[in-house]
Amino acid sequence: MKNILLTGGAGYIGSHVANLLIDQGYDLTIIDSLITGNKTLINPKAKFINCDIADSKYISEILINKKFDIVMHFAGLIRVDESVKEPEKYNEFNFEKAKIFLDTCFKYGLKKVIFSSTASVYGNPIHNNVSESDELNPLNPYAKTKLKLENFLINKSKYEKISYIILRYFNVAGADEKLRSGLISKNSTHLIKIASEVAVGKRDEIIINGDDYDTKDGTAIRDFIHVSDLADIHLVSAKYLLDKNQSNIFNCGYGNGYSIKEVIDTYNKILNKKIKSKIGPRRPGDSKMVVADPTKFNKILNWKPKFNKLDYILKTAYEWEKKLKSS
Numbered sequence: 001m002k003n004i005l006l007t008g009g010a011g012y013i014g015s016h017v018a019n020l021l022i023d024q025g026y027d028l029t030i031i032d033s034l035i036t037g038n039k040t041l042i043n044p045k046a047k048f049i050n051c052d053i054a055d056s057k058y059i060s061e062i063l064i065n066k067k068f069d070i071v072m073h074f075a076g077l078i079r080v081d082e083s084v085k086e087p088e089k090y091n092e093f094n095f096e097k098a099k100i101f102l103d104t105c106f107k108y109g110l111k112k113v114i115f116s117s118t119a120s121v122y123g124n125p126i127h128n129n130v131s132e133s134d135e136l137n138p139l140n141p142y143a144k145t146k147l148k149l150e151n152f153l154i155n156k157s158k159y160e161k162i163s164y165i166i167l168r169y170f171n172v173a174g175a176d177e178k179l180r181s182g183l184i185s186k187n188s189t190h191l192i193k194i195a196s197e198v199a200v201g202k203r204d205e206i207i208i209n210g211d212d213y214d215t216k217d218g219t220a221i222r223d224f225i226h227v228s229d230l231a232d233i234h235l236v237s238a239k240y241l242l243d244k245n246q247s248n249i250f251n252c253g254y255g256n257g258y259s260i261k262e263v264i265d266t267y268n269k270i271l272n273k274k275i276k277s278k279i280g281p282r283r284p285g286d287s288k289m290v291v292a293d294p295t296k297f298n299k300i301l302n303w304k305p306k307f308n309k310l311d312y313i314l315k316t317a318y319e320w321e322k323k324l325k326s327s
């Protein structure tokens with residue numbers, strides 16, 4: 001049995017990955033300060049340590065007392081709009097603290113890392129399906145901090161025996177089939193989360209940020225990946241890193257682009273009612289179209305998604321939102 005250390009396990013994606021790892025029999029320790037996370041999402045079978053990732057004294061004690069085979073680093077701040085207003089805060093949480101944490105891990109011999117990066121490192125991609133070797137051009141402070149940590153790992157691996165898998169997530173959405181976890185954030189900027197809140201009556205309407213993009217219907221286009229497929233990508237990546245000890249960077253998306261209007265229309269069909277929407281201005285730092293070329297991961301890891309249907313993503317997001325409302 002392998003021991004895994006996971007930061008951000010009280011958050012949306014980290015909790016899904018934690019549940020899958022526990023299901024698969026891994027020994028799991030979660031570090032989370034609960035700054036944006038939620039205690040109810042933490043798998044009770046994991047060991048939970050409530051601390052900041054940059055508390056190197058505490059983290060050192062954890063690493064001295066237990067040997068881990070791999071660290072999965074999810075903890076961070078995720079709001080693009082907030083990062084535009086408070087770039088220093090984002091640099092501190094997503095880069096400086098993460099660097100302190102990872103250096104502490106390396107110091108105590110934990111040298112295999114899976115890092116949650118983002119498709120926003122590509123900025124406004126020139127290709128319809130962006131691949132890992134395409135130009136990087138982060139347009140907002142959030143994306144810049146993620147790219148800085150990518151580069152930190154890449155540079156470190158040149159002169160230290162560390163290995164990493166950098167996973168660039170596209171738009172993560174949906175919820176666990178068993179509804180053990182889902183997105184809780186009150187101030188989410190995620191399209192499907194907001195649409196779900198409108199669908200269950202928690203919000204009055206959804207604002208479509210810009211309908212004057214150069215796309216088929218004027219609204220931005222994104223690649224939505226179900227969070228349970230993303231969790232599986234982490235499991236498969238962990239096995240690969242443990243087995244082969246080879247560093248790599250992978251896109252995590254399906255390669256299908258849906259416009260914001262298409263997502264809302266599909267939701268309306270599923271619910272058989274209309275989600276109230278309104279056109280608003282573009283958000284600063286938003287890109288026109290961000291869709292993955294997922295070939296690299298699928299080929300090298302011989303992986304196939306299980307949940308790549310927009311209907312399924314929306315249905316699970318809706319069920320989760322209903323559960324939250326009734327609890």
Ligand SMILES: NC(=O)c1ccc[n+]([C@@H]2O[C@H](COP(=O)([O-])OP(=O)(O)OC[C@H]3O[C@@H](n4cnc5c(N)ncnc54)[C@H](O)[C@@H]3O)[C@@H](O)[C@H]2O)c1
Binds near residue numbers: 013054075118119169
């Ligand atoms: N949600 C997405 O669509 C998406 C897309 C691309 C990348 N990502 C990345 O995936 C990761 C997880 O995202 P998420 O949606 O689950 O976010 P989330 O906000 O739900 O979870 C982040 C967790 O990290 C914890 N945390 C933050 N700073 C911490 C610190 N200094 N010490 C300890 N714990 C800390 C929070 O309490 C929270 O539980 C993030 O790194 C994010 O940048 C997310």
